[in-house]
Amino acid sequence: MLLIRCPYCCEERSEEEFTCAGEGGIRRPASPDDLSDAQWADYLHFRTNPKGLHREIWCHTAGCRRYFDVVRDTVTYAIHSTTPIGATPATRETDD
Amino acid sequence: MSRYSALALVRHALSRHRRWQPAWREPEPKRHYDVVIVGGGGHGLATAYYLAKNHGISNVAVVEKGWLGGGNTGRNTTIVRSNYLRDEAAQLYEFALKLWPGLSAELNFNVMFSARGVLNLGHTLQDMRDIERRVNANRLGGIDGEVMDRTRVQEMVPILNCSPNARYPILGASWQPSGGVARHDAVAWGFARGADALGVDLLQRTEVKGIRSADGRVQGVETDRGFIGADKVACVTAGHSGVLAAMAGLRLPIESRPLQALVSEPLKPCLNTVVMSNAVHGYVSQSDKGDLVIGAGTDAYNGYGQRGSFHVLGHALQAICELFPSFSRVRMNRHWGGIVDICPDACPIIGETPVTGLYFNCGWGTGGFKATPGSGYVFADTLAHARPHPLAAPFALERFARGALIDEHGAAGVAH
Numbered sequence: 001m002l003l004i005r006c007p008y009c010c011e012e013r014s015e016e017e018f019t020c021a022g023e024g025g026i027r028r029p030a031s032p033d034d035l036s037d038a039q040w041a042d043y044l045h046f047r048t049n050p051k052g053l054h055r056e057i058w059c060h061t062a063g064c065r066r067y068f069d070v071v072r073d074t075v076t077y078a079i080h081s082t083t084p085i086g087a088t089p090a091t092r093e094t095d096d
Numbered sequence: 097m098s099r100y101s102a103l104a105l106v107r108h109a110l111s112r113h114r115r116w117q118p119a120w121r122e123p124e125p126k127r128h129y130d131v132v133i134v135g136g137g138g139h140g141l142a143t144a145y146y147l148a149k150n151h152g153i154s155n156v157a158v159v160e161k162g163w164l165g166g167g168n169t170g171r172n173t174t175i176v177r178s179n180y181l182r183d184e185a186a187q188l189y190e191f192a193l194k195l196w197p198g199l200s201a202e203l204n205f206n207v208m209f210s211a212r213g214v215l216n217l218g219h220t221l222q223d224m225r226d227i228e229r230r231v232n233a234n235r236l237g238g239i240d241g242e243v244m245d246r247t248r249v250q251e252m253v254p255i256l257n258c259s260p261n262a263r264y265p266i267l268g269a270s271w272q273p274s275g276g277v278a279r280h281d282a283v284a285w286g287f288a289r290g291a292d293a294l295g296v297d298l299l300q301r302t303e304v305k306g307i308r309s310a311d312g313r314v315q316g317v318e319t320d321r322g323f324i325g326a327d328k329v330a331c332v333t334a335g336h337s338g339v340l341a342a343m344a345g346l347r348l349p350i351e352s353r354p355l356q357a358l359v360s361e362p363l364k365p366c367l368n369t370v371v372m373s374n375a376v377h378g379y380v381s382q383s384d385k386g387d388l389v390i391g392a393g394t395d396a397y398n399g400y401g402q403r404g405s406f407h408v409l410g411h412a413l414q415a416i417c418e419l420f421p422s423f424s425r426v427r428m429n430r431h432w433g434g435i436v437d438i439c440p441d442a443c444p445i446i447g448e449t450p451v452t453g454l455y456f457n458c459g460w461g462t463g464g465f466k467a468t469p470g471s472g473y474v475f476a477d478t479l480a481h482a483r484p485h486p487l488a489a490p491f492a493l494e495r496f497a498r499g500a501l502i503d504e505h506g507a508a509g510v511a512h
Contacts, residue, residue, distance in 0.1 A: 020397035045349035049338030
């Protein structure tokens with residue numbers, strides 16, 4: 001059971017109050033129409049899925065219902081940081 | 097390879113069972129193989145077996161960082177069925193299902209396949225509509241199945257709580273009589289022994305540290321026992337597929353999560369079929385040894401820790417106790433997690449990657465065990481001919497760019 005600190009509510013709550021919305025830090029392409037099918041698929045479906053530090057988006061579903069960024073270790077499950085959405089720049093551009 | 101038989105058992109009894117040979121060799125890695133298969137689970141070993149058996153390609157190594165069948169092959173709930181909704185998926189699983197009854201004879205190894213049937217319960221009107229749709233789709237595709245009403249479900253499984261006042265009322269079920277369970281370890285060991293006898297090198301305790309490629313073509317794998325060259329590298333690493341892909345500079349449409357299961361203390365026979373319920377996230381069968389084998393759901397976030405969230409287990413057990421009130425005082429013996437590789441459409445990825453000669457067979461997610469022989473069969477064919485086997489073609493990596501996803505969440509869901 002994870003204890004997650006919501007950066008808006010500023011307290012640690014049980015993971016059951018939260019929903020993980022998947023990998024974070026992926027910038028949405030500015031002009032999707034200009035992308036190839038492969039580039040769009042990369043944005044939509046392809047994930048880094050690392051064994052180790054993973055940047056994720058979580059939502060405090062049963063609390064303030066706001067989204068935030070999390071850096072979590074997928075092996076030890078230790079949460080390294082939780083920050084309001086937008087406070088940390090995107091780390092993955094799609095047009096690569 | 098000496099064949100296992102009743103006669104061999106008698107003969108070895110005379111020598112007090114001191115002369116049994118190891119089931120497979122422990123060879124030193126060669127410098128180069130035609131095919132290196134990364135991952136010594138059921139799918140990887142089946143691939144090696146069928147490469148040697150069907151295609152005469154025996155200059156093959158299976159590289160396994162731990163021991164054979166120590167990953168998801170030894171961690172699943174051993175359920176075999178093929179009642180998927182979409183034609184592409186249903187036909188692939190049905191192809192595998194057809195291989196199961198003959199597998200023990202084929203491998204000269206008892207995989208203990210038991211076609212005891214699979215019930216998928218429906219708890220709501222919408223569940224029943226989905227079940228009718230799926231059973232009809234299956235029957236049109238030549239796959240056995242029927243829709244059962246509550247009375248027949250109750251007759252078949254008397255200990256199931258079919259009361260209209262139950263927490264999860266049972267309106268009916270789908271029934272696939274050709275489904276069942278098999279002994280998961282034996283599947284890995286049978287394929288391993290068969291592949292070894294055909295000349296495949298099984299390299300245990302050999303971890304792949306990198307994938308070497310040049311000019312867009314794979315050259316081999318870096319391991320902790322040195323570099324092993326290969327014309328083709330086939331990654332069959334389930335939850336660790338993303339890690340292997342990253343070694344080749346690739347990303348996959350896969351996320352890895354723990355899926356949990358547990359077994360109880362052994363009981364006298366009380367459940368002679370497999371009962372699954374997608375709606376309440378629980379499924380149960382009774383092993384030949386007598387223990388209840390219970391499967392739970394996956395975590396809602398990525399993880400490589402082979403455990404899983406406690407509340408996920410709690411939900412599954414609450415549901416099992418509501419469905420089977422007599423199980424409420426059964427003690428659980430062991431509980432574990434396996435790392436499953438989940439695709440956005442809950443279907444596998446089988447085929448070549450943008451790196452020439454580098455193949456992946458992954459994304460089986462929560463339900464790969466049932467497909468083990470079929471997966472190995474079509475993947476070996478794909479590797480041998482460097483083009484997709486017809487049954488594997490819809491499962492190519494390109495489907496994500498084409499938008500041709502095979503949406504199987506309804507039938508794959510939590511059910512394995």
